[in-house]
Amino acid sequence: MEEKSDVLSDLAARVPGAVLETSAPLGDLTIVIRPESLFEVAAALKDGPGGFATLLDLTCVDFPDRPDRFEMVYHFFALSGLRRLRVKLRLPASEPAVASLTPLWKIADWMEREAYDLFGVTFIGHPYLRRLFMNEEFVGHPLRKDYPWRKRQPVIPLRTP
Amino acid sequence: MGLNPFQAAWFTTTLNSMLGWGRKYSVFHYPYVTACCGMEYMSAACAHFDIDRFGFGWTRFTPRQSDLLLVVGTICQKQAPILRTVYEQMCEPKWVIAFGACAVSGGIYDNYAVVQGVDRVIPVDVFIPGCPPRPEMVLDSLVKLQKKIQKTDQDWRWKKKATS
Numbered sequence: 667m668e669e670k671s672d673v674l675s676d677l678a679a680r681v682p683g684a685v686l687e688t689s690a691p692l693g694d695l696t697i698v699i700r701p702e703s704l705f706e707v708a709a710a711l712k713d714g715p716g717g718f719a720t721l722l723d724l725t726c727v728d729f730p731d732r733p734d735r736f737e738m739v740y741h742f743f744a745l746s747g748l749r750r751l752r753v754k755l756r757l758p759a760s761e762p763a764v765a766s767l768t769p770l771w772k773i774a775d776w777m778e779r780e781a782y783d784l785f786g787v788t789f790i791g792h793p794y795l796r797r798l799f800m801n802e803e804f805v806g807h808p809l810r811k812d813y814p815w816r817k818r819q820p821v822i823p824l825r826t827p
Numbered sequence: 828m829g830l831n832p833f834q835a836a837w838f839t840t841t842l843n844s845m846l847g848w849g850r851k852y853s854v855f856h857y858p859y860v861t862a863c864c865g866m867e868y869m870s871a872a873c874a875h876f877d878i879d880r881f882g883f884g885w886t887r888f889t890p891r892q893s894d895l896l897l898v899v900g901t902i903c904q905k906q907a908p909i910l911r912t913v914y915e916q917m918c919e920p921k922w923v924i925a926f927g928a929c930a931v932s933g934g935i936y937d938n939y940a941v942v943q944g945v946d947r948v949i950p951v952d953v954f955i956p957g958c959p960p961r962p963e964m965v966l967d968s969l970v971k972l973q974k975k976i977q978k979t980d981q982d983w984r985w986k987k988k989a990t991s
Contacts, residue, residue: 799940800905800940801904801905808938808940813939816937817939818939818943819904819939820904820907820942821904821905821907821908822907822908822911822948824947824948825946825947825948825949827944827946827950827951
């Protein structure tokens with residue numbers, strides 16, 4: 667727990683007021699931050715005392731009932747201490763946008779394109795924000811909860827068997 | 828000229844049957860493998876089950892040289908134009924087998940991305956259900972396809988001249 671409080675105190679010193687909530691479900695520190703301070707928090711984590719130099723995963727969750735509908739989830743990993751850190755931030759339903767982490771981690775490139783493709787979250791500063799999985803002509807974002815689950819958008823006209 | 832032998836009914840049916848016999852035992856297949864059913868295709872094609880025993884020996888890795896298209900695995904909407912192009916590259920006569928639940932009906936993937944059965948994209952002759960199908964089912968479907976090839980009204984070079 668000392669290491670965790672180290673991480674938190676370092677964050678509080680370098681990016682004051684960024685952390686909104688902290689918890690530790692199943693032993694992994696989880697922090698909820700203000701969305702506009704994501705880039706500073708990630709940069710502070712990368713060379714901070716926790717040593718969270720690896721971005722493991724980056725994804726989005728859609729909670730249609732919440733006022734801040736989209737929740738971005740970032741998983742960081744410290745190879746030195748074999749520790750994980752979860753960072754969450756909440757984005758509004760209309761035009762969700764957050765800073766891109768591609769200047770810090772190249773791996774964020776495709777993961778952010780995935781979140782853009784499937785959830786419609788815009789990443790400010792991404793070098794090549796384009797759909798990753800779906801075709802370019804696809805309308806909508808299929809992993810949003812309000813996407814009709816039986817809706818199909820064929821690329822070529824399908825035949826009737 | 829006298830009697831055109833190619834219009835004689837006995838000769839036509841015999842030639843038809845002979846062509847069917849020849850074609851059903853030399854099917855060159857092209858595996859279009861997109862998913863985990865490919866493992867099951869490999870086990871059916873390799874020495875333990877050995878589809879070569881039934882005349883499906885040659886695996887061709889270009890559709891232009893093959894008679895049978897094995898669609899093995901999930902076909903998503905983005906893949907559908909590629910599959911149709913591959914099918915159109917094959918020369919007549921050609922046959923298609925939908926291999927596994929995903930190719931037959933989309934399988935468990937009833938969602939925005941997956942084509943609900945490859946017969947929405949290309950015509951299919953034999954469907955093999957199963958997730959994945961057992962090699963015995965593959966062999967059974969090959970024998971069924973052979974029966975279908977044997978029964979087909981075969982197309983050959985002089986036939987159109989004789990009928991038109």
